[in-house]
Amino acid sequence: MRVAGSAAFCARLLRRQLVLGLRRPVEIGNPLLFFAMVIALFPLGLGPAPDTLAAFAPGILWIVALLSNLLTSEGVFRSDFEDGSLEQLLLAPQPLYLSVLAYVLAQWLLTGFLLGLLSPLFALMLGLETGAIPALASSLLLGTAVLSLVGGIGAALTVGLRRGGMLISLLILPFYMPVLIFGSGAVQAALAGAPAGPYLALLGAMLCLAVALAPFAIAAGLRISVDA
């Protein structure tokens, strides 16, 4: 039997996942729409005074980004589990670590990456100082990647459950906290005129740790879910 090389196989998985995602544009649009709607609600709730909004903006933007990630991370493996594709993936001779990484990368490109790119727009809606926008975008790009990896663990563990949504939140929300703290910290530092670099470096370190460890946990979670 000819076996695909690991890199070629990952590229195939990535392409497949991206095409699947792009054929359901609603699923890509929903988290962004959710983000935009919630951001639009804050001026109504907090009052439209630009000073108040700008002061809360880093926290608001980061919390909404986290919640929108929580909404989407549940579904990464769901359809593949239901139609039997996941069984085939687990039986594939390629290392599951890399396959899982390709899945999460595709999910991140369609959610966190887009969110990071569009975040300057949302930041302007809240009157965030333009000087803090680079810190916001880069912290979101790094942070959402960590969130997607951690969220993948929860998704893998709950993929076999009918209503895993609440459980996944309970499972992974604690692991989201450090990302939230340092992510919004980076933006607040930039607002205060301090360098955001150290915060971004910490987020980068978390990303390295998550890339190294999360795929193992996701792979194990998938094996357990398919075995059950």
Add this chain to the structure above:
Amino acid sequence: MGAQPTPGGLLLEAEGLGLERGGRQLFSGIDLRVGQGDLVQIEGANGAGKTSLLRILAGLSRYGFSGAVSRHAPQLFLGHHSAVKGLLTPRENLAWHIAGEAEFSADEIDQALAAVGLYGYEDVPSHALSAGQHRRVNLARLYLSRAPLWLLDEPFTAIDRSGVADLEARLALHLAGGGSVLLTSHQLVAVPHPLLRLDLATGLLQ
């Protein structure tokens, strides 16, 4: 997987397999040696554990059973679910399959789809196809795969009569070429090839 068949041509060995589910012993003491050119049909009533046994042999179930399985050859597992994505066309489903085999050429894929009676449906989104056609897309993998050992769970489900005949012809060809097939099915398999029956209730291979 990826290992070479043993000198004796053994592709799969299982010793003393037993499974208990919900306090009931489904089967026990199953010994199985599948060599090149063997056709084995796993038989048992509904709920006897046929699918569970196949999943253990494939390596999908790793815990909760007794006994040992050693796999000496790459295998192709087709389960209950068709593993066909509704958003992809049949051609894309086969080209971007996630079972880890090397890429199939466009010609190979077109020929396989034609062989399962899906000529003209190559580029139709799969969600527009019927359940039987989904099964056929999945069965097209039998025409593409180079894996010597096939594990097929109820391959004849939802397939019409001519499809069954085609499938049996394909199985015969694979067996004649030195491949092996392990399948669960409630119906008689009309393949001109010696058939071994594994009765789960008694654990005997005849």
